[in-house]
Amino acid sequence: MxxxxxxxxxxxxxxxxxxxxxxxxxxxxxxxxxxxxxxxxxxxxxxxxxxxxxxxxxxxxxxxxxxxxxxxxxxxxxxxxxGIEEYTGVTIISSYSDKIRGMIIEKLGRGVTVYNGKGGFGKTGEAKDIDIVYTVVTRLELNRLNTEIQKIDSDAFIVMSRIKDTKGGMIKKRPLKH
Incomplete structure (x- = not known):
């Protein structure tokens, strides 16, 4: 080993x-x-x-x-x-999307993208317009992001996926010559 x-x-x-x-x-x-x-x-x-x-x-x-x-x-x-900077894409669906968006920008210093979505699979099944927040964070920032989201909305729906590669935006690229 x-x-x-x-x-x-x-x-x-x-x-x-x-x-x-x-x-x-x-x-x-x-x-x-x-x-x-x-x-x-x-x-x-x-x-x-x-x-x-x-x-x-x-x-x-x-x-x-x-x-x-x-x-x-x-x-x-x-x-x-x-490297330690493996990136994770995080999609957050919450009634408090404005507060979550502000927290990501202010506390984590990360950019966000806000999508307009339509929720319809809640307890009532009623369709309603909702903002969906998307951001990309490092493995080290993921725990802090989850903690901060829980403080704002403990019922937020969060989907995380590993990001293989990114280009542009606020992401600092790793030097790799291959």
């Missing part, structure tokens, strides 16, 4: 710096752009084929240890490449 951690950190730092260790990283970078998956997931898929062959030719035990090492390396690699 520790070996996988250090292996993933080393590969991740290499890829962030624009270098590669072997051909699997080049193939993984190419396929991640085409398929929309993470570099770590592609590397683990390639290595499963290699480990399957090793299990057949050498030993199942050695192949299984290698798989565990590369599972750890894959997760560490993704964390190093994506």
């Amino acid at each position: 520790f070996g996988g951690f250090f292996l993933g950190a080393g590969i991740g730092l290499s890829v962030r710096g624009g270098a590669v260790i072997d051909g699997t990283e080049v193939l993984a970078i190419f396929l991640s752009r085409k398929l929309g998956t993470t570099i770590g997931d592609i590397i683990i898929a390639i290595n499963i084929v290699i480990f399957g062959t090793a299990a057949y030719l050498l030993s199942v035990e050695i192949a299984l240890y290698s798989m565990v090492t590369y599972l750890s390396a894959s997760k560490t690699l993704d964390f190093v490449i994506e």
Whole structure:
């Protein structure tokens, strides 16, 4: 496990710096752009084929240890490449959308987009116009955002989704040369 951690950190730092260790990283970078998956997931898929062959030719035990090492390396690699600033898109539906919008701008320093929506699936089933607030925050800001929303409206409906990439706006991009 520790070996996988250090292996993933080393590969991740290499890829962030624009270098590669072997051909699997080049193939993984190419396929991640085409398929929309993470570099770590592609590397683990390639290595499963290699480990399957090793299990057949050498030993199942050695192949299984290698798989565990590369599972750890894959997760560490993704964390190093994506960084701590993994972005999350947050959609908030609340009767207090103006207060929530103001809080996001003032307390978190993030931009917001407000959509006009129509609610109709509440307890009464009555359709009513409602503002839907959307923002993008980092993993570190997510807990604070949820806490602040709960202070304003404990009944707010919140949908969160991982953001693979962003462009423009108030988002600071991570330097990654691949």
